[in-house]
Amino acid sequence: MKVKQLKKCGYCAKEISYHEMYCCDECQNSANKFYETRDKVTTLMSVINGISVMSIGIGLFIFSFFREIGAFMVAIPLVILGILYILFPIPADVMIEKNKIEKAQKTTRYIGIALLILGIIATIFAIITI
Numbered sequence: 001m002k003v004k005q006l007k008k009c010g011y012c013a014k015e016i017s018y019h020e021m022y023c024c025d026e027c028q029n030s031a032n033k034f035y036e037t038r039d040k041v042t043t044l045m046s047v048i049n050g051i052s053v054m055s056i057g058i059g060l061f062i063f064s065f066f067r068e069i070g071a072f073m074v075a076i077p078l079v080i081l082g083i084l085y086i087l088f089p090i091p092a093d094v095m096i097e098k099n100k101i102e103k104a105q106k107t108t109r110y111i112g113i114a115l116l117i118l119g120i121i122a123t124i125f126a127i128i129t130i
């Protein structure tokens with residue numbers, strides 16, 4: 001049996017013919033816009049990502065000694081990351097390759113919402129701890 005490799009629109013993942021990249025002009029435009037935004041925010045995002053992950057790591061580490069500082073060092077970056085992922089859903093390349101831009105962005109937004117909720121819970125917890 002021959003397995004036919006289906007080609008999918010780079011934005012919405014609809015099936016397309018082999019010589020196309022996107023199913024329609026709209027998808028092409030949306031994809032262009034996405035890559036433009038990604039180029040603009042990617043450096044800033046990775047800096048904020050790095051600082052946030054570091055803060056969460058240190059926060060978790062010092063939590064047993066300095067409870068309130070630790071809790072805030074975890075809570076605040078979670079809120080910032082959450083908002084950032086909701087506003088600028090920039091998925092990893094592997095996600096784009098697998099799910100195409102539209103779905104990958106949706107997934108990234110859900111991750112952002114989850115982080116934001118976690119961050120809010122952690123903030124409430126931090127305030128209660130004090």
Ligand SMILES: [Zn+2]
Nearest residue numbers: 009012023027
């Ligand atoms: Zn499409």
